[in-house]
Amino acid sequence: xxxxxxxxxxxxxxxxxxxxxxxxxxxxxxxxPLSASELYQRLxxxxxxxxxxxxxxxxTVLRDIGLVAQIELHQEGQARFEIQHxxxxxxxxxxxxxxxxxDLLLCPLKKITAFIEKETKFIxxxxxxxxxxxxxxxx
Amino acid sequence: xxxxxxxxxxxxxxxxxxxxxxxxxxxxxxxxPLSASELYQRLxxxxxxxxxxxxxxxxTVLRDIGLVAQIELHQEGQARFEIQHxxxxxxxxxxxxxxxxxDLLLCPLKKITAFIEKETKFIxxxxxxxxxxxxxxxx
DNA sequence: TCTCTAATTGCAAGTCTATTGCAATTACCA
DNA sequence: TGGTAATTGCAATAGACTTGCAATTAGAGA
Numbered sequence: 001x002x003x004x005x006x007x008x009x010x011x012x013x014x015x016x017x018x019x020x021x022x023x024x025x026x027x028x029x030x031x032x033p034l035s036a037s038e039l040y041q042r043l044x045x046x047x048x049x050x051x052x053x054x055x056x057x058x059x060t061v062l063r064d065i066g067l068v069a070q071i072e073l074h075q076e077g078q079a080r081f082e083i084q085h086x087x088x089x090x091x092x093x094x095x096x097x098x099x100x101x102x103d104l105l106l107c108p109l110k111k112i113t114a115f116i117e118k119e120t121k122f123i124x125x126x127x128x129x130x131x132x133x134x135x136x137x138x139x
Numbered sequence: 140x141x142x143x144x145x146x147x148x149x150x151x152x153x154x155x156x157x158x159x160x161x162x163x164x165x166x167x168x169x170x171x172p173l174s175a176s177e178l179y180q181r182l183x184x185x186x187x188x189x190x191x192x193x194x195x196x197x198x199t200v201l202r203d204i205g206l207v208a209q210i211e212l213h214q215e216g217q218a219r220f221e222i223q224h225x226x227x228x229x230x231x232x233x234x235x236x237x238x239x240x241x242d243l244l245l246c247p248l249k250k251i252t253a254f255i256e257k258e259t260k261f262i263x264x265x266x267x268x269x270x271x272x273x274x275x276x277x278x
Numbered sequence: 279t280c281t282c283t284a285a286t287t288g289c290a291a292g293t294c295t296a297t298t299g300c301a302a303t304t305a306c307c308a
Numbered sequence: 309t310g311g312t313a314a315t316t317g318c319a320a321t322a323g324a325c326t327t328g329c330a331a332t333t334a335g336a337g338a
Contacts, residue, residue, distance in 0.1 A: 015305060015314065036295080051317050056296060058315095072211060074267045077325080078295060079214075093261050102259055108251050116270060120241055122232050124272040128213045131255060133263040154285065154334060175324080190288050195325065197286095216296080217324060 005067060005085060012065045022048045023058045024067075024083070032101040033071045033080035033092070073101070073130050095135035104131070144206060144224060151204045161187045162197045163206075163222070171240040172210045172219035172231070212240070212269050234274035243270070 005024065006016045014020075026042050027034065034042070036059060040052045050058075059081050062068035069084040073094050080101075091104045113124045144163065145155045153159075165181050166173065173181070175198060179191045189197075198220050201207035208223040212233050219240075230243045252263045 013314080017305075017315065019316075053297080053318080054316055060297095070214065072213060074211060074265060075209065075218075093255065093259060093263070095261070096264060102261070104255060104259070106251075106254075108247065112245075112247050113270070115245075116232065116243060117272075120232060120243070121275040122234065122241070122270070122272045123278055124232070124270050125235060126213060126271045128267060128269045128271075130267045131252070131261070131263050132265045132267075133256075133261045136260040139262055152285080156286065156334075158287075192289080192326080193287055 008065050008067055008085075009061075012061075014061055014065070019050050019054060020058050020062070022046075022050060023055065024062070027068065027081065027083045030082075032103075033069075033082035035078045035080050037078070039081070071130070072128065074132050091129045091131070093131040093133065095138050096132050097134060097138035100135045100137075102135070147204050147206055147224075148200075151200075153200055153204070158189050158193060159197050159201070161185075161189060162194065162201070166207065166220065166222045169221075171242075172208075172221035174217045174219050176217070178220070210269070211267065213271055230268045230270070232270040232272065234277050235271050236273060236277035239274045239276075241274070 009016050009020070022043060023039065026039055026046070030042075036052065036055050039059075040050070040055050043050050043055070059068060059070075063070050063081065067083070067085045068081050071080045071082065071092060073080065073092065076094075088105060089107050091107060092101050093104055094101045107129070109127055109129065113127070116122065117124055148155050148159070161182060162178065165178055165185070169181075175191065175194050178198075179189070179194050182189050182194070198207060198209075202209050202220065206222070206224045207220050210219045210221065210231060212219065212231065215233075227244065228246050230246060231240050232243055233240045246268070248266055248268065252266070255261065256263055
């Protein structure tokens with residue numbers, strides 16, 4: 001598992017350091033996308049001393065080579081990150097009251113993307129699709 | 140047209156001031172969503188002297204009563220605002236190279252929302268759907 | 279029209295997320 | 309083992325957005 005991650009990093013001229021492993025470990029153990037500062041706090045709790053700046057830089061590298069996905073939820077004011085490597089493309093829903101984030105294991109946008117490309121003459125490379133509402137507990 | 144806007148404001152305990160009219164005017168004349176600072180610059184160009192803080196506060200009020208929509212595009216790092224009043228619900232596509240933003244006059248999410256509500260037991264109140272890619276000129 | 283109150287605004291300062299410069303450290307290939 | 313490039317921490321900075329507060333303004337009622 002980590003061997004592929006290592007290869008992906010090296011292919012982009014990067015190294016799989018202790019720091020990066022620690023960041024990936026936290027992300028792999030968390031079932032929802034984390035912000036940089038949440039990630040930093042969890043590292044501290046695990047007695048892993050990594051500067052917040054390094055967390056940001058690590059997330060940027062991991063995102064740029066596609067191991068990690070950057071997610072922006074409506075009006076949250078901060079980016080979140082989750083492991084992408086080995087996971088299906090998916091989206092999220094967030095509770096407007098308690099902030100709980102759940103995965104949506106679907107993406108209904110393939111046909112729509114083709115339609116948009118025809119209509120707008122854009123080439124579509126990415127899309128963002130996030131829902132918000134009230135989770136069962138907060139209703 | 141402005142009469143309804145006025146009523147909406149008053150219903151929420153607000154006033155339609157010269158300042159708010161100026162902000163709405165700029166938004167109405169612009170065919171794509173503006174950030175607070177872009178809006179501020181346009182006001183200055185029009186010799187309308189409104190503090191940037193007031194622009195932020197105005198946009199918050201207009202958004203909260205539903206006259207204006209707040210849009211967040213992937214990795215832009217700033218919110219954008221556009222007139223919602225009298226317009227169809229729609230989404231956007233943004234060029235990753237030149238930043239051009241185009242409207243997509245469609246929303247494919249009604250059925251999907253019903254499905255998500257059934258699957259997750261969330262009540263869905265909002266969704267964000269934005270695309271990015273390359274516009275015809277930048278391909 | 280005048281007055282009074284609450285909403286609005288500008289200015290200064292502050293908060294929070296994220297980035298950059300630079301020197302010290304570390305990884306790893308030859 | 310040495311040399312070089314990547315990585316990291318620390319300090320400073322940038323940028324979006326918010327808050328406190330005093331001054332101004334709108335407009336409802338007298």
